[in-house]
Amino acid sequence: MAKWWGPAGFQTPKESIDIDLRVGGRFNLCMVQINTGTEIWIQHEIIELVEPRLLVLRSEEQTDLRLSAMITRVQFDELDGKTKMTLYNGPYSKEMNHAISGWEQSFDKLGKLFK
Template sequence: MTEAAATQELVITRIFDAPRELVFRAFTDPDQLAQWFGPVGFSVPRETVDIDARTGGHQRFVMVSEQDPNMKAPVAARFTEVVENELIVGVEDWENVPGQTESSGMSLRVEFHDEGGKTRLVLRQGPYVDEMVGMARAGWESSFTKLDTLLTA
């Protein structure tokens, strides 16, 4: 049995009721990322977060299941382009993602657009195998609900 090829790109557009500077900072500030990243049922311990938010920099952290703390998902990304308050582009390495080989990486592009004091975020990530796209979308949407709460606090 061969593993399916990863061919699907996930695209999510969402409006946040906060200026793009605050939304961008939530992605690049280790303290804030630890507060919102990961779907409901997962957390990111602050001590696992290391971010160097610049072109050529990196982002590393570990998502941990709240139900089973032994279930961990390390994430490491290399930033290929960072434009403050506008754009984050990189390649992510996730462990145990179906369709992804150790060296293949997954592209991530996050755009931050001003919408009259709000932020329109456009996220592109992939490639995914078909059966993983829905799970990834649900994970991001759940994380973004947590981000909404952080931004309105």
């Protein structure tokens, strides 16, 4: 995750990643903006887990960052011998419209690791 999590211009220090992979566990990490050093902590509770097919996370509202409470649902399905990942993250407020491009940039980084 340290190699791909976060949009362009951010890194995720390995030591900031703390995942307790169980229902009721935590999924926490810190994205650091490379140019400024600004830290953005991502903190979720794992509310559903069906290994290896489904992970559902819930975050609390973070008023200091203007982040609303959100649900993140990641589902993995086999499709023609490959893995299809379906992601839902939201709902987004108007201030959160950048989150979609952030996910896309993160997945671009992930894709490059498999080329």
